[in-house]
Structures are given as structure tokens and as C-alpha cells.
Amino acid sequence: MANPIDYLLTGLLNALYLSTKNQTSHSLTYSELMMLFEKHYEIPINRAQVELAVARMEHEGLATLVLDPYADTVIETSDKTIAEYCGSHAGVISRGWSNEEWLRSAFRNEKLWSDIDQGVDESEDVRVIPSADGFVTVNHNDESYKAVEEAVVEADEALRSDNELQVEERSWIRVHLEAGISLLRSGGPILRSALVALIIEPLKAAMKAAASEKVKALVGIAIKNLMIWLAH
DSSP, X not given: OXXXXXXXXXXXXXXXXXXXXXXXXEEEEHHHHHHHHXXXXXXXXXXXXXXXXXXXXXXXXXXXXXXXXXXXXXXXXXXXXXXXXXXXXXXXXXXXXXXXXXHHHHHTOHHHHHHHHHHHHHHTTOOOOSOSOXXXXXXTTOHXXXXXXXXXXXXXXXXXXXXXXXXXXXXXXXXXHHHHHHHHHHOXXXXXXXXXXXXXXXXXXXXXXOOOHHHHHHHHHXXXXXHHHHHX
């Protein structure tokens, strides 16, 4: 079954690629990306819908997000990355990339936008870390911290027993996770950037590499809990 966010993702990539033909690399905010889409397709979209699609872009390695504590997040990508991604994927992404009219017909379907908004509602409790700068203080008696440690440990154990992961992939992910867990258990002030590097980034890599839906679910819960905790 087609994922409704695939249509919006492809539309955003098309609008970005076709509207800026003289650029090989792109650095723009959510607002600028929204305006490109609305100008190209003459369809209004909202920030939450774009954030959901951009989160998919980051997950797929299509874009890098530059977070700022005071200004809007900057999305960095390139024409080469966009073209290679769309050209190598089947289904909605490949079809929408090569057939603009077919994609426009999907955007005229109200059911598509309803399903996209449902995805927004389901993900609204997942917050983006406002800044990787600064410290977070670990209090081992805090219930929210306990939920974070438990989720990360469960994800690590699931990855340890996942024989479908390549040995080298599993090895580097778990080395980082174990260092991150040890850092959490040490307590006191910890750099947010250290937890992002040691836990979140390896878990994101695990999410892409894992084949087991159970493992992916546990990894997703760990990422969600840690990001919410870091955002406080």
C-alpha cells in the first residue's frame, strides 16, 4: 500500500529540483520550501505537513538539518542527491518524479491530504531537539529519564540479538550505544551533542538497516523518548 507521505515528499523534491535549475546545492528553511511547493503546484500546504516530509528526507539521507536555537531550521540537500534518490526508487517516488501530471492528479484528491494529516497527528508528540548545544542534567530518580534509559537499553538488546543485521553494522552501532548508555548512567550534566552522536545517530542508522519490524519499533520508541527528553 502506498504511503501518503511519499506523494508529498516527491512533490517537494520536484518543486525544489525544477524551481532552482541553476543551483546544484540547496540551503533553505521550511518556509522557503513551502513557498516553492505552493508556487509550483498552486496548492497550499502547512508547516506540520512539510515537517513530516522533511523528517522523511532526513531519515532517507536526502537532507541534512541545521538546527538553530533562535532561527528557523535550515534544510541542506543537492540536485545530485535528489535525482539519484528518485531515480533509484520504484512506485510512487519514481512515478511522481517522471510524471508530474500523475502526481498533480494525486494532489487534487482530498483523501490524500486527509491521510497526510492523519500522519501528522500520529507524529505530533515526537519533538525535534531545538538545539544540540548545551547540557542536559541526568536525574536517575526522574520518571522521564527512567523511560529513556529503559527504551534505549531495550533497543540495544534487540539489536544485539538481531541476526539479520550485518555484523559490522551491528558492531559499530552497539559500540556507540553502549558508550551512550554508560554516559547516561554516569549521571550529572551531559552534553546534548554527545547523546545525539552516541545514541540518536546510531539508532537512526539502525532504523534504516534493520529488517525486523519489531526491532524497528523498539528503535523508534527509543529515538522518540530520548528526543522528547532532550527537548525539555
